[in-house]
Amino acid sequence: MIKRRTFTLLAAVSAATAFALPVAAEDYPSQRLTYTIAFGPGGGNDRMSRTVVDILRQYDLYPGNIVVENREGGSGAVGFSYVSRKAGDPYRLTSTSGNFIGTPLVADTDWTYADFTPIGLLASDAMLLVVRSDSDFGDLDTFVDAANAGRVTIAGSGSAGPERVTAALFAKSADIEFEYVPIGSGGELVTALTSGSVDAVVANPSEVAGQLDAGTLTALAFSDSARSTNNPDVPTFMELGYDFSFSLPRGVVMPDDLDPAVQDWWVETLKKVVETPEWQAYLVKNGMSGNPIWGDDFATYLEETSAQYRATLVEIGAIQN
Amino acid sequence: MLAEIASNLSLGLSIAASPEGFLFLVIGAFLGMVVGLFPGFGPAAGIAVLIPMTFGLQPTIAIIMLAGIYYGSMYGGTITSILINTPGESATVASTIDGYPLAKKGRAGPALVMQAIASFFGGTIGVILITALAPSLANFAASFGPSEYFLIIAVGLLMLTTMMGDNKFKGFISALIGFAIGTIGVDVMSGQQRYTFGSPELIGGVYFVAVAIGLFGIGELLHCIFNGQHRQPATRLRISFRDKEFWPSRQDYYESRFTFWRGSAIGFVAGVLPGSGATLGSIIGYSVEKKIAKDPEKFGMGEMRGLVAPEAANNAASAGAMVPLLSLGIPGSGATAVLLGAFLMWGLQPGPLLIVNDPEFVWGLIASMYLGNMILIAMSIFAIPLFVKFLDIPYVNVVPVIVLLCVIGAFAINASIIETWILVLSGLVGFAMKSYGYSPAATVLALVLGGMAEETFLQTYIISQGTMSLFWERPVSLVLSILLLMIIAVPVTLSLMNRAKGATEPG
Numbered sequence: 001m002i003k004r005r006t007f008t009l010l011a012a013v014s015a016a017t018a019f020a021l022p023v024a025a026e027d028y029p030s031q032r033l034t035y036t037i038a039f040g041p042g043g044g045n046d047r048m049s050r051t052v053v054d055i056l057r058q059y060d061l062y063p064g065n066i067v068v069e070n071r072e073g074g075s076g077a078v079g080f081s082y083v084s085r086k087a088g089d090p091y092r093l094t095s096t097s098g099n100f101i102g103t104p105l106v107a108d109t110d111w112t113y114a115d116f117t118p119i120g121l122l123a124s125d126a127m128l129l130v131v132r133s134d135s136d137f138g139d140l141d142t143f144v145d146a147a148n149a150g151r152v153t154i155a156g157s158g159s160a161g162p163e164r165v166t167a168a169l170f171a172k173s174a175d176i177e178f179e180y181v182p183i184g185s186g187g188e189l190v191t192a193l194t195s196g197s198v199d200a201v202v203a204n205p206s207e208v209a210g211q212l213d214a215g216t217l218t219a220l221a222f223s224d225s226a227r228s229t230n231n232p233d234v235p236t237f238m239e240l241g242y243d244f245s246f247s248l249p250r251g252v253v254m255p256d257d258l259d260p261a262v263q264d265w266w267v268e269t270l271k272k273v274v275e276t277p278e279w280q281a282y283l284v285k286n287g288m289s290g291n292p293i294w295g296d297d298f299a300t301y302l303e304e305t306s307a308q309y310r311a312t313l314v315e316i317g318a319i320q321n
Numbered sequence: 322m323l324a325e326i327a328s329n330l331s332l333g334l335s336i337a338a339s340p341e342g343f344l345f346l347v348i349g350a351f352l353g354m355v356v357g358l359f360p361g362f363g364p365a366a367g368i369a370v371l372i373p374m375t376f377g378l379q380p381t382i383a384i385i386m387l388a389g390i391y392y393g394s395m396y397g398g399t400i401t402s403i404l405i406n407t408p409g410e411s412a413t414v415a416s417t418i419d420g421y422p423l424a425k426k427g428r429a430g431p432a433l434v435m436q437a438i439a440s441f442f443g444g445t446i447g448v449i450l451i452t453a454l455a456p457s458l459a460n461f462a463a464s465f466g467p468s469e470y471f472l473i474i475a476v477g478l479l480m481l482t483t484m485m486g487d488n489k490f491k492g493f494i495s496a497l498i499g500f501a502i503g504t505i506g507v508d509v510m511s512g513q514q515r516y517t518f519g520s521p522e523l524i525g526g527v528y529f530v531a532v533a534i535g536l537f538g539i540g541e542l543l544h545c546i547f548n549g550q551h552r553q554p555a556t557r558l559r560i561s562f563r564d565k566e567f568w569p570s571r572q573d574y575y576e577s578r579f580t581f582w583r584g585s586a587i588g589f590v591a592g593v594l595p596g597s598g599a600t601l602g603s604i605i606g607y608s609v610e611k612k613i614a615k616d617p618e619k620f621g622m623g624e625m626r627g628l629v630a631p632e633a634a635n636n637a638a639s640a641g642a643m644v645p646l647l648s649l650g651i652p653g654s655g656a657t658a659v660l661l662g663a664f665l666m667w668g669l670q671p672g673p674l675l676i677v678n679d680p681e682f683v684w685g686l687i688a689s690m691y692l693g694n695m696i697l698i699a700m701s702i703f704a705i706p707l708f709v710k711f712l713d714i715p716y717v718n719v720v721p722v723i724v725l726l727c728v729i730g731a732f733a734i735n736a737s738i739i740e741t742w743i744l745v746l747s748g749l750v751g752f753a754m755k756s757y758g759y760s761p762a763a764t765v766l767a768l769v770l771g772g773m774a775e776e777t778f779l780q781t782y783i784i785s786q787g788t789m790s791l792f793w794e795r796p797v798s799l800v801l802s803i804l805l806l807m808i809i810a811v812p813v814t815l816s817l818m819n820r821a822k823g824a825t826e827p828g
Binding site: 180 | 465466514523659
């Protein structure tokens, strides 16, 4: 009985693989597409993914149905693991963000960025160093002086996330020391600053936008290589003489082992997506810089960002080796 | 100031009470109640799924509808707590403690009516307070840092002891089990994984919903079957609007007349603070009610006040949570985080300037919450006979339905099978706890609050360089610290004094 069931299962599995493997490029795409979001609804990754899907639908860029699903958990570990296990399935898409690089470095995941087929980097998302407007820190140099004179505390989401990497890169280039306070979520991060518990926070622009507009918080510097369209008055760290830049890849990847024709099809399709006015409006609204990189160039970018990330985490002692 | 409030509200009503606004408000409130009925499929998922439906609408109308789902789910969520002892959310855990015994006593009708009234009362008081106090409350929420959060959570955790029933020791063990489960997952402070055993599904920790549904729903089910309840014929409750047994008795109203006020006030303050607002509010609301009652031994046996207090509190808290969301752009829970996402999608940037830049939106939303609560209470009372009918079904036929609901609820969390296993496991644990007099409520609430307590304590530790000086240097912290010490010291001193008295008096 057991033997027969195992046999049936094996037959089913081999039949499924046999059907899945050869996807004739000329027929592509002919099936339903599943867009997996490795984070919860409402967050940055979710908003980006849904914007891409809406544009695909609005301009009929994808002929079939598109199903969007959130598989959150473990800072992206669960969702990305799910997609990476679909190797060879050309109907799976997912969006990257900082955790796509960071989570495999700090957690024991069964995937890394290299287990995916890179399609394109659609935008990069950098961080702001933010202080209270009523604090003594008028600009970045005063902040550095204060750090040299005494003790400063900088808070950010998570212990080994992009916020900590940004803070560490800044401290290294300014040759200062600081106390890093990891805080779980965006909301408590902002109140840690407004309540005067910490001196500064490293935050995603969207987390502090309302407070910046109202003038209760002030951004001292931006971690991208160029100023943000949303906060044109905030200088970059580089402009101020601190030689580093760090931003997160907001891109699209697919499972491993795909026909190169499928990769090309999606590179061409997403090139159309980023040219739409809707995508440009999304970039402006979220203060992101859009400098798309495609295919193998995106793979190289992921490799470099991961290496920079890893080196910083090793240096600050967040991970070994 | 009153004139200003009146003009703001009439501006809001002109939007919320417009035919289109009203229609979508009714739809949102109805969907919210339905969403709340399914354990596990909470308001966060409900709002997220329905966001695409609102794309054709005007932004304010869309948000009015989505907000209706949010607070409507608070009405629906308690119904399963009362009828099948299965809270779908951490905010309705406290409502099971007296709600379910009430249903078992055959008073499901009055319990459901009373929870609808308490919800309406709490929700409306909450909106009135928002209308009057929103700007100053925002400053209050913004002054809470890690040290204040730790202390308020510590107060909540101490309050847990009052829920632990007669045996403090067993309650203590139950809470410790919750803390232990809470340590699974990535440690936010060090980034290290704890007790995940290489499973990617556990990196994010054990989500309390699966545990809650298992401990309460499946645990209760196993317990009933173990006691042979499925062999008994169903007690037919012929209940309609005309029956006297359907409505709460005069005594119910009389005894809980102050409970409504206390629950709403406590819940609202807790809701304004981002974090586990509604959960903390319902625990503290329940505990305070039990503490000041002259007959605390009735609590847990099906006492109406024990249901009214957490219900008024969690609904007032869901209104209170709109304060940091609108005025600071800070979401306090999963559901408000999704709402924030929806705001941003419509180009509305919550923050101190929102009320200045988009007054129609802010006041339209607030006015819609007054109307929404009225719609919800009417809808609830109308639907209650339907829900009570559920109890007419012989238990043996109810079992598969409950199991199905629980499994779907657990699976729906992340569409992954691991939550279903957690459900099965916690079901067995829940059965054991129920059989031996442990408290599943303490376990679930410790699971929700334990992680936050640990994080905020360690943040305070880092910020104050290991001296903990923040606990008395910051004014709000100092007040909370004193309160905390009093909660610990007063009962101890009283019992010591009683003992001393007993020792001096002969016999």
